[in-house]
Amino acid sequence: MVSNLIKLENVWKIYQMGDVQVPALKGIDLEVKKGEFLAIAGVSGSGKSTMMNLIGCLDLPSKGKIFLGGDDIASFRESKLAQIRGQKIGFVFQQFNLIPTLTALENVMLPLEFQDVDTSTARKKALEILNLVGLGDRVHHLPSQLSGGQQQRVAISRALSVDPEIILADEPTGNLDSKTGEFIMDVLNKIHRKDSKTIIIVTHDFYLVKRAERVVFLKDGQVERIEHNHKEQGGEFA
Amino acid sequence: MRFNKSLKLAVNILVHSKLRSWLTIIGIVIGIAAVVAIVSIGAGMQQNVESRLGGLGADIITISPGGGRASAGFRGGHGGGMPGTTATAATAENLTKKDVLVLQSVGGIEYIQGTVSGRGEMYYLGEKATISIDGVDPLVWKEMTTSELESGRLLGPSDYNVVVVGSRVAKDTFKQPLTLNRMITLEEKAFKVVGILKESGGFGGDDNKIIMPIKAARDTLEDVGSDEFDSITLKVANTDDVDQIMEEADKKLMISRHLTERGKDFSIRSAKSTQETMSDITQTMTLFLGAIAAVSLLVGAVGIANTMFTSVLEKTKEIGIMKSIGAKNSDIMMIFLLNSAIVGLVGGLLGICLGTGIASLLPLLGMRMMGMGREGMTTAVTPSLLFFALLISIGIGMAAGVIPAYRASKLKPVDALRYE
Ligand SMILES: Nc1ncnc2c1ncn2[C@@H]1O[C@H](COP(=O)(O)OP(=O)(O)OP(=O)(O)O)[C@@H](O)[C@H]1O
Ligand SMILES: [Mg+2]
Numbered sequence: 001m002v003s004n005l006i007k008l009e010n011v012w013k014i015y016q017m018g019d020v021q022v023p024a025l026k027g028i029d030l031e032v033k034k035g036e037f038l039a040i041a042g043v044s045g046s047g048k049s050t051m052m053n054l055i056g057c058l059d060l061p062s063k064g065k066i067f068l069g070g071d072d073i074a075s076f077r078e079s080k081l082a083q084i085r086g087q088k089i090g091f092v093f094q095q096f097n098l099i100p101t102l103t104a105l106e107n108v109m110l111p112l113e114f115q116d117v118d119t120s121t122a123r124k125k126a127l128e129i130l131n132l133v134g135l136g137d138r139v140h141h142l143p144s145q146l147s148g149g150q151q152q153r154v155a156i157s158r159a160l161s162v163d164p165e166i167i168l169a170d171e172p173t174g175n176l177d178s179k180t181g182e183f184i185m186d187v188l189n190k191i192h193r194k195d196s197k198t199i200i201i202v203t204h205d206f207y208l209v210k211r212a213e214r215v216v217f218l219k220d221g222q223v224e225r226i227e228h229n230h231k232e233q234g235g236e237f238a
Numbered sequence: 239m240r241f242n243k244s245l246k247l248a249v250n251i252l253v254h255s256k257l258r259s260w261l262t263i264i265g266i267v268i269g270i271a272a273v274v275a276i277v278s279i280g281a282g283m284q285q286n287v288e289s290r291l292g293g294l295g296a297d298i299i300t301i302s303p304g305g306g307r308a309s310a311g312f313r314g315g316h317g318g319g320m321p322g323t324t325a326t327a328a329t330a331e332n333l334t335k336k337d338v339l340v341l342q343s344v345g346g347i348e349y350i351q352g353t354v355s356g357r358g359e360m361y362y363l364g365e366k367a368t369i370s371i372d373g374v375d376p377l378v379w380k381e382m383t384t385s386e387l388e389s390g391r392l393l394g395p396s397d398y399n400v401v402v403v404g405s406r407v408a409k410d411t412f413k414q415p416l417t418l419n420r421m422i423t424l425e426e427k428a429f430k431v432v433g434i435l436k437e438s439g440g441f442g443g444d445d446n447k448i449i450m451p452i453k454a455a456r457d458t459l460e461d462v463g464s465d466e467f468d469s470i471t472l473k474v475a476n477t478d479d480v481d482q483i484m485e486e487a488d489k490k491l492m493i494s495r496h497l498t499e500r501g502k503d504f505s506i507r508s509a510k511s512t513q514e515t516m517s518d519i520t521q522t523m524t525l526f527l528g529a530i531a532a533v534s535l536l537v538g539a540v541g542i543a544n545t546m547f548t549s550v551l552e553k554t555k556e557i558g559i560m561k562s563i564g565a566k567n568s569d570i571m572m573i574f575l576l577n578s579a580i581v582g583l584v585g586g587l588l589g590i591c592l593g594t595g596i597a598s599l600l601p602l603l604g605m606r607m608m609g610m611g612r613e614g615m616t617t618a619v620t621p622s623l624l625f626f627a628l629l630i631s632i633g634i635g636m637a638a639g640v641i642p643a644y645r646a647s648k649l650k651p652v653d654a655l656r657y658e
Pocket of ligand 1: 016017022023024042043044045046047048049051
């Protein structure tokens with residue numbers, strides 16, 4: 001059964017700013033299939049990050065329902081949400097968001113340690129992934145000793161370390177030059193094709209948007225339109 | 239998350255924390271150092287009092303002229319003499335033979351000893367020294383004294399111009415040590431040394447004294463009336479009766495001397511009561527100083543709490559990151575609680591080092607004002623004290639960290655991630 005891994009039903013997110021209510025999302029309906037490569041596009045302030053955070057269980061909707069694998073995330077307790085974030089979802093952020101006092105290796109091992117994986121297994125796994133993204137010789141560097149592109153590769157490694165079903169990347173190339181950004185996109189593409197992971201990526205970049213199978217355009221907190229890119233692009237970047 | 243991983247992260251936070259946060263540890267360091275030093279001084283004083291009063295004998299009651307129990311405790315000691323012999327006898331009536339007779343009517347007393355005492359000039363091989371002299375009834379003294387002979391013999395009933403000397407008088411007072419059968423001159427009279435006592439080390443011991451028959455003492459010392467005593471010592475038959483006998487003796491003396499409680503011109507005490515008084519004093523002092531130390535610990539705790547709040551604030555984004563990759567609230571709570579526990583531990587360890595250092599230096603500074611002399615000041619740093627100091631410092635660290643750690647754990651992941 002090709003199930004909907006992620007399903008948003010009339011999702012609202014309203015921020016309370018003093019007396020004013022700021023609706024960031026206004027009734028979003030969306031279904032994402034397992035193994036899909038989805039892009040979310042839209043101008044600044046259209047609600048892309050807000051939507052990502054909800055899908056990633058970093059926040060709960062004000063109204064509406066979000067289903068992950070059939071379960072309503074609003075019904076979960078805090079520890080269960082943490083478990084989902086730790087096991088099912090891998091985050092990649094625009095600002096890399098590495099722990100500055102931990103080395104590349106320790107950063108990648110951290111999600112595994114939150115899942116009580118024993119140290120030697122975690123270490124092996126982390127080294128394997130870091131090698132995969134071409135950072136085998138930088139594992140003991142602190143984030144501050146790495147370039148932006150390298151930091152983002154560490155962040156991707158960290159997201160992959162627990163072998164999650166879903167990768168959520170919020171403007172992963174936003175802080176990188178176009179060439180490095182392309183490299184990061186190649187890595188994400190590879191993951192998608194090889195491990196058939198579900199990937200959702202937020203971006204303004206029209207060029208990057210075209211690499212996704214499907215693009216959701218947001219405007220003022222609502223889905224403006226959805227485009228399908230039928231062209232298979234994987235080969236070009238392999 | 240496993241405990242050792244949380245611990246690793248907690249240590250990581252501490253290692254990378256700013257100098258400012260290290261500085262707040264000082265509050266705990268000083269507090270713990272003060273506690274360790276104060277408690278060890280208190281314990282040392284306690285041990286001191288106990289060991290020194292041990293030599294007094296639990297079955298001995300001493301009555302001396304001069305009221306006021308409070309002044310009695312710290313007198314005597316290094317200078318020698320039974321406690322109270324240097325008391326303010328000027329205004330008080332001396333004890334007399336009549337008092338001895340009154341005391342004889344108190345039951346349960348085995349021996350009664352009237353002692354005259356004073357200080358006299360002593361010459362020996364051309365050297366001069368002022369020495370405390372006790373005049374005692376040789377027969378009774380033999381039974382009552384807790385001092386032991388090192389060589390020679392004790393005083394005998396027919397002795398007149400002979401003396402027994404305390405170990406420090408014999409060994410330390412003159413360049414040439416006093417030996418048996420030597421002649422010495424006391425207040426222009428010649429005496430023969432017939433016995434030398436072993437060192438007692440104790441508080442009311444005879445180490446710094448010369449003991450001679452009371453008849454000789456009356457003739458030698460100035461200002462001693464023919465039937466007056468400077469102190470009366472009772473040896474009770476049964477140690478359990480000490481308190482009761484003391485009370486009775488006190489009552490009878492008050493009546494015979496026509497005294498009221500306010501005009502009381504003698505003091506009566508036992509080794510036990512003296513010890514209790516001294517213990518009370520040391521305990522009160524320890525408590526008082528301990529309270530000051532506790533205040534400083536409290537300040538230290540507030541300092542740590544403050545640092546923890548700042549630290550949590552500074553780490554907000556990292557907390558968000560950790561939550562986004564699967565950290566549970568309990569994981570965050572644990573990490574920050576451990577962090578503050580480690581801060582407490584480090585502060586405690588440093589404080590123990592400092593406190594032990596202070597405790598070992600204090601005796602060198604010589605607390606002469608305590609009237610105990612150089613060797614009178616000892617401190618006792620026990621393993622259990624150190625253990626409790628560590629426990630307290632860790633506890634304070636954790637107590638100070640609980641609220642900040644709780645706040646950190648309750649942060650919403652999105653909000654924490656947005657924090658810059
Ligand atoms: N914590 C918040 N409190 C109040 N308003 C918020 C909060 N987070 C987001 N908003 C508002 O919600 C709207 C959507 O924000 P969001 O961050 O989702 O936009 P975005 O599409 O990711 O924009 P960008 O491309 O600039 O990242 C914005 O108008 C923003 O001001
Ligand atoms: Mg955004």
